[in-house]
Amino acid sequence: xxxxxxxxxxxxxxxxxxxxxxxxxxxxxxxxxxxxxxxxxxxxxxxxxxxxxxxxxxxxxxxxxxxxxxxxxxxxxxxxxxxxxxxxxxxxxxxxxxxxxxxxxxxxxxxxxxxxxxxxxxxxxxxxxxxxxxxxxxxxxxxxxxxxxxxxxxxxxxxxxxxxxxxxxxxxxxxxxxxxxxxxxxxxxxxxxxxxxxxxxxxxxxxxxxxxxxxxxxxxxxxxxxxxxxxxxxxxxxxxxxxxxxxxxxxxxxxxxxxxxxxxxxxxxxxxxxxxxxxxxxxxxxxxxxxxxxxxx
Amino acid sequence: xxxxxxxxxxxxxxxxxxxxxxxxxxxxxxxxxxxxxxxxxxxxxxxxxxxxxxxxxxxxxxxxxxxxxxxxxxxxxxxxxxxxxxxxxxxxxxxxxxxxxxxxxxxxxxxxxxxxxxxxxxxxxxxxxxxxxxxxxxxxxxxxxxxxxxxxxxxxxxxxxxxxxxxxxxxxxxxxxxxxxxxxxxxxxxxxxxxxxxxxxxxxxxxxxxxxxxxxxxxxxxxxxxxxxxxxxxxxxxxxxxxxxxxxxxxxxxxxxxxxxxxxxxxxxxxxxxxxxxxxxxxxxxxxxxxxxxxxxxx
Numbered sequence: 001x002x003x004x005x006x007x008x009x010x011x012x013x014x015x016x017x018x019x020x021x022x023x024x025x026x027x028x029x030x031x032x033x034x035x036x037x038x039x040x041x042x043x044x045x046x047x048x049x050x051x052x053x054x055x056x057x058x059x060x061x062x063x064x065x066x067x068x069x070x071x072x073x074x075x076x077x078x079x080x081x082x083x084x085x086x087x088x089x090x091x092x093x094x095x096x097x098x099x100x101x102x103x104x105x106x107x108x109x110x111x112x113x114x115x116x117x118x119x120x121x122x123x124x125x126x127x128x129x130x131x132x133x134x135x136x137x138x139x140x141x142x143x144x145x146x147x148x149x150x151x152x153x154x155x156x157x158x159x160x161x162x163x164x165x166x167x168x169x170x171x172x173x174x175x176x177x178x179x180x181x182x183x184x185x186x187x188x189x190x191x192x193x194x195x196x197x198x199x200x201x202x203x204x205x206x207x208x209x210x211x212x213x214x215x216x217x218x219x220x221x222x223x224x225x226x227x228x229x230x231x232x233x234x235x236x237x238x239x240x241x242x243x244x245x246x247x248x249x250x251x252x253x254x255x256x257x258x259x260x261x262x263x264x265x266x267x268x269x270x271x272x273x274x275x276x277x278x279x280x281x282x283x284x285x286x287x288x289x290x291x292x293x294x295x296x297x
Numbered sequence: 298x299x300x301x302x303x304x305x306x307x308x309x310x311x312x313x314x315x316x317x318x319x320x321x322x323x324x325x326x327x328x329x330x331x332x333x334x335x336x337x338x339x340x341x342x343x344x345x346x347x348x349x350x351x352x353x354x355x356x357x358x359x360x361x362x363x364x365x366x367x368x369x370x371x372x373x374x375x376x377x378x379x380x381x382x383x384x385x386x387x388x389x390x391x392x393x394x395x396x397x398x399x400x401x402x403x404x405x406x407x408x409x410x411x412x413x414x415x416x417x418x419x420x421x422x423x424x425x426x427x428x429x430x431x432x433x434x435x436x437x438x439x440x441x442x443x444x445x446x447x448x449x450x451x452x453x454x455x456x457x458x459x460x461x462x463x464x465x466x467x468x469x470x471x472x473x474x475x476x477x478x479x480x481x482x483x484x485x486x487x488x489x490x491x492x493x494x495x496x497x498x499x500x501x502x503x504x505x506x507x508x509x510x511x512x513x514x515x516x517x518x519x520x521x522x523x524x525x526x527x528x529x530x531x532x533x534x535x536x537x538x539x540x541x542x543x544x545x546x547x548x549x550x551x552x553x554x555x556x557x558x559x560x561x562x563x564x565x566x567x568x569x570x571x572x573x574x575x576x577x578x579x580x581x582x583x584x585x586x587x588x589x590x591x592x593x594x595x596x
Contacts, residue, residue: 020390028405034420053434098311106308121323125529127551128571129326131558166322198307227413245415252419268419275411283404
C-alpha cells in the first residue's frame with residue numbers, strides 16, 4: 001500500500017500499474033488455486049492424501065470417477081438433477097413468459113396489484129418458507145394416504161421442479177417484464193391490423209423478439225436450480241432421489257468417517273464441470289446479463 | 298369488436314398459472330410462517346395449541362438465539378465491509394487503468410459465483426482440514442514442527458470457526474459485485490476524470506469524489522440486497538460446512554431456525570425465529586436505506 005501511495009504522489013504510472021497487476025493477479029490466484037486443486041486432487045490415489053497436499057499427483061487415477069459415479073451414486077444423482085432442472089426451467093418459461101408479457105403490456109383493473117405482489121415476492125427468500133412448504137406437502141400426503149393409500153407430494157422430482165419454478169417466478173417475471181416494457185407498442189398494433197389475435201401476436205411476434213432475455217433467464221435459473229440444495233434436501237428424503245448437491249453433501253459427511261478423499265474430489269468435479277462448461281460457453285452473456293439482473297437477492 | 302371480447306380471457310389465461318403457483322408456494326407459506334409462530338406444535342401430530350406470543354418470549358430468553366444473532370451480525374458486518382471495499386477498489390482499478398487482460402480477470406473473478414455453495418464448502422473444508430489441509434500445510438512452512446503438533450482447527454475451534462466462514466463467503470461474493478460495479482463504472486464519462494486530473498486531483502481523490510458519488514445509487518441498492526442475501530448465504534454456508542458446530546459456535550439465524558423447525562420438529566418455535574429474522578432484515582434494510590440516502594447525481 002505504501003508503494004502505491006508513493007507511486008501516486010510521484011505520478012509514476014508504471015509503478016502504480018505494476019502494483020495493480022500484482023494485486024489483481026494475487027486475487028486471481030486465490031480464486032483459481034482452490035478450484036484447480038480439486039481437479040488435481042480428483043486424480044490422486046487415496047494414499048497420496050496423507051502426504052503433502054500441495055504435491056502433484058503421481059499418476060492419473062481415474063478410478064475415483066468410476067467410484068464416485070457408481071459406488072457413491074453420483075451417476076443417478078446427476079440424472080435426478082438433470083430431470084429436475086429440465087422440468088423446472090421448462091415450467092418456469094411456459095408460465096412466466098405469458099404472465100410477464102401481460103403484466104408489462106396490458107392495463108387492466110388489477111394489473112397494478114399483481115405487479116406489486118410479484119415485486120414483493122422478490123423479497124421472500126425460499127430459505128424462510130421451506131419448512132411451511134414441507135409441512136404443506138406433508139399434510140397433502142397425509143390426506144392422500146387416507147384416500148388412495150399413496151403419498152404423492154414429498155419425494156417427487158416433479159413437485160420439486162414445480163417448487164423451483166414457482167419460487168423463481170418473481171425474479172423471472174421482473175426480468176422479462178422489464179424487457180417487454182422497453183418494446184414499442186407498434187409491434188402489437190401492426191399485428192392486430194393484420195388480423196392476428198392476442199395469443200398469436202404474443203407467440204409469433206413478441207416471443208421471438210424476447211429470445212435474448214429468455215436465454216438470460218434460462219442461464220440464471222439453470223445455475224440456481226443446479227446448485228440448490230436446501231429445498232431439495234428437505235423435500236426429497238429418499239436416498240435414491242437425491243440431487244447432485246445433496247448427494248455431494250452426503251459424500252462429504254461419509255468422508256469424515258470412512259476416508260474416501262479421491263471419491264469426494266471426483267464427485268466435486270462431477271458437480272462443477274457442467275456449470276463450468278456452461279460458463280465458458282456463455283461467460284460474456286452471463287456477466288452482461290448480470291447488470292440487468294443485478295438486483296438478485 | 299371480437300378483439301375486445303377476448304382480451305379479458307387472454308389476460309386471465311396468461312396470468313392465472315403464475316398467480317396460482319405464486320400463491321401456493323410463496324404467499325401461503327409466508328403467511329404460514331407468521332401464523333405458525335403463535336402455535337405450539339411438536340411435529341407430526343395434529344394438535345396445535347395457540348400460545349400467542351409465548352414462542353417469542355422463549356426466544357428472547359434463549360442463549361442459543363443470542364448466539365445465532367451475534368454470529369449473524371458479525372458475519373453481516375465483516376463480510377459486507379470487506380466485500381464492498383475490495384469489490385469497489387478492484388472494479389475501479391480494472392476500469393480506470395488500461396489493464397491488459399481485463400476480460401481475463403473478469404472471467405476468473407466471476408467463477409465462484411457459478412459454483413454451488415456445497416462445492417465451495419467442500420473446497421474450503423479441504424483447505425481448512427487440520428492435518429491434510431492446504432492452509433495449515435502452507436502455514437507450517439513458517440510454523441515448523443509446532444504447526445504439525447498443534448494444527449490450527451479452522452472449523453473445529455469455537456473462536457475461529459466463524460471467521461473461517463467469513464473468508465469463504467467473501468471468496469464467493471467478491472467477484473460478482475466487482476463485475477457489477479465495473480459495468481456501472483464504465484458508464485462514467487472519461488471527460489470528468491480528465492477535468493479532475495487537470496485540476497490536480499490524484500487517483501484516490503478521483504475515486505472518492507467522482508467514482509463513488511456517481512455510482513452511489515447502484516451501491517446503495519446493492520448494499521441493501523447484499524445484506525439480506527448475506528443472511529441467506531450464511532445459512533447455506535453454515536449448513537454445508539459446519540452445521541452450526543462446534544457446539545453452536547457457528548450457528549446463524551436461519552440455521553438455528555432450520556434446526557429447531559425441521560430437525561427438532563418444534564415448528565412453532567422455529568417459525569417464531571423465522572418471523573424475527575424477517576422483521577430484523579426488513580428493519581435493517583430500512584435503516585440502511587435511510588442512512589445511505591444522498592442526493593442523486595447525474596452525469
